[in-house]
Amino acid sequence: MSHKERRHKEREDMKQMIADAAVDLIIKDGYENMSIRKIANIIEYSPTTIYNYYPDKAAIISYMVEGVQNKIVAECKRIITENSSLSADKVLILCINAYLQCIVKEPQMGKAILLSGAVLFTEEDNDEDMIDSGKALMSSLLQKGEAQGMFRKLDENITLIILTSLLGFALSSIENQLYALDDYDHLVSVFSDMILRGILNNDFFNGRVECL
Template sequence: MGIKERRDVEKEEMKKRIMDAAIEVIVQEGYEKLSIRKIAAQIEYSPTTIYLYYKDKAEIITDMSDVLYRKVMGEVVAVINEEAALPIDKQVHDILRGFIKGLCSEPEMVKAIMHSGINVVFANDSTDGKPANQGIDMLDHLVSIGISQKVFRPGIENNSWMIVSALLGFVLSSIGSRLYLFDNFHKHIDDFVEILMGGIKQ
């Protein structure tokens, strides 16, 4: 490993330590009490060192959101690649299920992001008032295919953000009530996804 590669690894490791410390403070004390000084004390570095990586606490939340988004999108893309030959409703079902499982695998990070009150989930450059990002666009595309195949009902084009909003609500409720810790949580996920699929199928 060269010097640049080693520095990149060290930078990512330090950013993870900062994010983990921020999550701990937010979950215990709330986002309002989060500060660069508290993060620095948590990981036993000076605040000046933290500022080398992040200009403020909002930037830390944005970075957390990016980490979470990449993880969930990785799972979604894996489903699409593995199930491309399956019926479109099966693909969408498993994508929605993967979305929930991906977020619930990082409950503390999800709580920290949501407690921050910063709109990072739907942050986008949309000009028509509808939330948009790569994941929503991907789901819109699959829904459009389902409509053309007469599997999904017409009139729901470009409304995948509503489905994602419902998924986020389920995730937040499951994390808040600690439902995700129960052995039968996978059954609750399947039931919820079936309800959503029932709303878009012909």
């Protein structure tokens, strides 16, 4: 490992340690009561040191959100690439499942994001032309399905509506610890199927939907 790579790793490790301390504080005391000074006390560094990594506590939340978003996007891109032969509806289901599973893999982080009031892939994520945009990936899948006739004519806001619905289900799963249930995968499957049925062009499938 080069000196530059080592320095980068050390910086990322420090940012993660700060974020982990912030998660603990948010869950314990709430976002409004979380402060740079309290984080500094937990990790035993000075507040000045923390400011070298984050300008304020909102930046720590942004770091958490970006990390979760990047994991979701990376997994969905992998799914899309590895399943290029599948129809749009099948790939959409796989991506929806990946979204929901990625968030609950780190329930404490997800809960902290929820309590902070931050959200994932909302109207603020306007850079839909970028390949790494979560909204762009979802929009692309929906447009593909619509072009193939699998999905009905969709409203221009459908991407945001679906992503918001997914976020609500995932964060509710964390808040109510549904992710710990033995049948959580089944709950995800039912929710995914509900979303898909809401956009399917049933005339195209002629009964195939019962097999989904």
